[in-house]
Structures are given as structure tokens and as C-alpha cells.
Amino acid sequence: MQADRWAPDWGAVEMDDRTPAPSGDAERTRQGAAVNAPPILGNVPGAYALGVFRDRHPALVRQVRDALPYSPDRLEALDRLLEEAIADKMQPLDASAHDFATWLTWGRAYLRGRWTDAPFLWAESFFYRRLLEATGYFAEGPWRGVDPFEPFKQAELTGSIVDEELASMDRVAALPQREKETALLLASLWGNRADLTFQITGELGEDKAADLVVDDGELLWSLVHDGPPGTICVVADNAGRELLPDLALIDHLLARRLATEVVLHVKPQPYFVSDATPADVLAGLRRLSGAPGEAGKAGVRLRQALRSGRLVLRTHPFACAPLPYSDMPDSLRDDFAAASLTITKGDLNYRRLVGDRVWPSDTPFEGVTAYFPGPVVALRTLKSDVLVGVAQEVSAGLDATGERWRTTGTRALIQGRA
Numbered sequence: 001m002q003a004d005r006w007a008p009d010w011g012a013v014e015m016d017d018r019t020p021a022p023s024g025d026a027e028r029t030r031q032g033a034a035v036n037a038p039p040i041l042g043n044v045p046g047a048y049a050l051g052v053f054r055d056r057h058p059a060l061v062r063q064v065r066d067a068l069p070y071s072p073d074r075l076e077a078l079d080r081l082l083e084e085a086i087a088d089k090m091q092p093l094d095a096s097a098h099d100f101a102t103w104l105t106w107g108r109a110y111l112r113g114r115w116t117d118a119p120f121l122w123a124e125s126f127f128y129r130r131l132l133e134a135t136g137y138f139a140e141g142p143w144r145g146v147d148p149f150e151p152f153k154q155a156e157l158t159g160s161i162v163d164e165e166l167a168s169m170d171r172v173a174a175l176p177q178r179e180k181e182t183a184l185l186l187a188s189l190w191g192n193r194a195d196l197t198f199q200i201t202g203e204l205g206e207d208k209a210a211d212l213v214v215d216d217g218e219l220l221w222s223l224v225h226d227g228p229p230g231t232i233c234v235v236a237d238n239a240g241r242e243l244l245p246d247l248a249l250i251d252h253l254l255a256r257r258l259a260t261e262v263v264l265h266v267k268p269q270p271y272f273v274s275d276a277t278p279a280d281v282l283a284g285l286r287r288l289s290g291a292p293g294e295a296g297k298a299g300v301r302l303r304q305a306l307r308s309g310r311l312v313l314r315t316h317p318f319a320c321a322p323l324p325y326s327d328m329p330d331s332l333r334d335d336f337a338a339a340s341l342t343i344t345k346g347d348l349n350y351r352r353l354v355g356d357r358v359w360p361s362d363t364p365f366e367g368v369t370a371y372f373p374g375p376v377v378a379l380r381t382l383k384s385d386v387l388v389g390v391a392q393e394v395s396a397g398l399d400a401t402g403e404r405w406r407t408t409g410t411r412a413l414i415q416g417r418a
């Protein structure tokens with residue numbers, strides 16, 4: 001096995017070394033695809049990404065500041081980050097940070113520049129790292145390991161909407177097999193709309209157009225049912241109201257012996273507000289197993305599956321890297337290569353899967369994911385501009401409606417390849 005390419009020998013890194021950020025792997029491995037689409041940036045007037053930097057990030061820093069009783073030093077650090085966000089001026093991590101050199105290697109060309117001039121994926125990811133720095137998540141002291149987004153996650157998980165959603169598992173359990181599987185898949189897919197980053201500025205669209213712009217649901221179930229059961233990887237996205245239906249789907253795969261094991265990939269640290277960490281999985285399991293009816297039974301089964309090793313939690317550090325999956329290290333690639341199916345959840349994972357680039361919408365999904373070492377299906381509500389595998393007539397038709405269909409979560413896709 002080769003050494004991990006995304007974590008080179010940091011010792012050689014110098015602050016003034018201007019070698020470019022990684023991107024070459026994607027170019028080399030996407031045989032047959034248009035490999036030269038430019039990365040999505042935030043510095044394009046009217047662009048969705050610009051709004052994320054201009055509106056959402058300052059709003060988020062303010063909310064984090066108010067959500068927990070941070071000490072004066074932490075409040076000061078958060079205020080500095082807020083100023084940086086408002087002034088659109090990025091600063092590097094403090095040189096004492098454990099991953100200072102890693103971030104230099106990932107993007108020294110962007111540091112000390114404008115947030116909006118760096119690739120959207122890179123800059124957003126770095127913003128969340130800087131937020132953890134400001135709250136003292138990795139520093140010695142009382143705030144070490146305290147999830148700054150926990151109050152938001154907790155509020156969502158305890159809400160009465162979740163009670164209703166869990167109760168609906170009784171109805172789903174009574175459905176014939178095929179309908180049950182469709183219901184579980186759609187619940188996991190649309191659960192992706194319940195994303196706390198969207199609730200920050202109230203941008204979530206009305207639930208008026210529930211259309212799928214791509215529906216490879218049949219492909220997903222054929223990968224599950226045809227052939228002997230194998231390992232299924234689920235690359236989770238958000239905690240709370242998204243993770244609960246994901247867990248229900250996983251329970252079905254395990255209980256019906258459609259998978260020998262499920263490897264659930266979650267984030268090793270708080271990220272993009274609501275992204276699931278191991279603590280969030282445990283909170284979700286507590287919520288499930290404390291519920292009456294089918295939800296409670298599923299929770300008990302899943303806890304048992306963790307103990308027996310049929311459900312495995314994985315927290316690979318690459319999950320929080322500002323890079324596309326085409327740059328993934330071998331240690332992660334091996335996981336996906338061993339799986340009979342990988343299901344990726346959510347918008348950010350989609351951006352990382354296909355590359356966060358200005359692809360023409362009809363760029364083939366198979367081409368841009370040719371590097372991925374096994375069958376893969378993405379479940380995603382559309383919450384940012386990137387899109388592939390959709391005919392130009394379809395995307396042009398949707399554009400003509402004037403609806404902000406690419407970014408408001410009103411449309412979704414199930415998109416994959418064997």
C-alpha cells in the first residue's frame with residue numbers, strides 16, 4: 001500500500017513556499033470526462049457561494065458566540081473571526097495548531113487572501129476549522145472537545161417534529177417490502193433537507209417541488225439485492241433529523257441481512273454545523289431506542305449491531321479535508337474498494353464526490369466518478385451549484401422557471417453507478 005498522499009511529510013513545509021494546492025489527482029484519474037471545469041469560487045457577483053461567505057458565515061459566528069457561555073478569550077477569538085469574515089480577509093491558523101502545516105500544504109496559496117477568492121470547498125472547510133480554533137476545540141483548557149454546534153443539534157433532536165418522524169416508522173414497517181424500501185430511501189434522501197447550515201439564514205425553500213432531477217433508486221436496490229450481501233459503506237452527512245432516517249435505512253439493511261456489515265463514516269470533529277460525529281450517532285441511537293414502537297426496536301438492534309461489529313463507525317480525518325474524494329488517501333480508498341456499495345449522503349459529500357467545479361450539467365456522472373473504487377450512489381438534496389448527469393434540456397427547463405432549484409433544497413437526486 002502506498003503512503004497517504006494527502007498527508008505528506010509536513011517537515012518540509014515553509015510558510016513562503018508557494019506550491020499550488022492539491023488538485024492534480026482529479027485531473028489524472030477522470031478518464032474521458034471534461035477535466036478542466038474551473039473550481040467554484042465565491043468571488044462571482046450574484047453567486048450562491050458569495051452569499052455563504054457574506055451572510056451565512058458572519059451569522060453563524062454570532063450564533064455560536066451566543067449559544068454557549070464562552071470565556072473572554074474565546075469571545076475575543078470569535079470576534080476576530082467575525083471581523084475576518086465580514087472583511088473577507090482570511091488568516092492562517094495559529095502556528096501552534098496541530099494541523100497548521102497540513103493546512104499550509106493544502107492551500108498556502110489561499111491563506112492571507114480573500115475568503116471569496118479561494119475555491120468554495122476549500123474556503124468553507126477552512127472556515128469551520130478556524131471556528132473550532134476560535135472556540136478552543138483543540139486547545140488545552142476547558143473548551144477542548146466541546147462541540148460549538150451541540151446546542152443547535154440538541155434542540156433539533158429533542159423537537160416534537162422528531163417524535164412524529166419516529167412514530168411514522170410504525171407505518172413504514174407495515175408496508176410491503178418494495179414500498180418499505182422506497183419509503184426508507186426517500187426518508188434518508190429528504191432528511192438531507194434538515195440541515196442546520198440552511199436554517200441559519202432561513203434559506204430553506206418551500207416544500208413545493210419534491211421532484212428528483214435524477215432517480216437511480218432502482219440501481220441502488222439492484223446493487224443491494226442482486227449478488228451476495230457484502231459490506232455497505234454509508235458516508236453520513238448531518239446529525240439529528242437526517243441521521244435518524246439514515247439509521248433506519250441501515251437497520252433495514254442489517255436486519256434483513258442485505259449487508260453483512262455497514263460501515264458508517266462520520267466526521268472526527270464538528271464540521272459544517274450539523275455534520276454527524278460519533279457523539280451525534282450515540283445521541284441519535286439514544287433518541288431512537290428511547291422511542292416507542294418500531295423506532296425503539298431499531299435503536300436497540302443498532303446498538304447491538306455496534307457491539308457485535310456488524311455496524312462499524314469510521315472517523316477518517318480526510319472527512320474534514322478541503323479536498324475532493326478523488327484525492328482520498330489509500331487508507332480510505334481501501335474501505336470503499338472493499339464495499340459492495342457506498343452511499344454518500346448530502347450536498348457537501350456530492351461536491352467532494354464529483355468535484356466542486358463548474359461542470360456543464362450534462363457531464364457524465366460515470367466519468368467524474370471513474371476514480372471511485374467501487375459502486376457508489378449519492379443521495380442529495382440540491383443546496384449548491386454543482387451538478388452533473390442531468391441533460392441540458394432538463395437543467396435549462398428548470399432554469400427557465402425562475403425557481404432557485406439548484407440551491408434551496410427543493411430538488412433532490414439519487415445518482416449512482418455500478
Ligand SMILES: O=P(O)(O)OC[C@H]1O[C@](O)(CO)[C@@H](O)[C@@H]1O
Pocket residue numbers: 052124192195197198237238272345346347348349351381383384
Ligand atoms: O449538509 P449538506 O447537505 O452537506 O449541505 C451543506 C451545504 O451547505 C453549505 O454549507 C452552504 O451552502 C454548502 O456549502 C454545503 O454544500
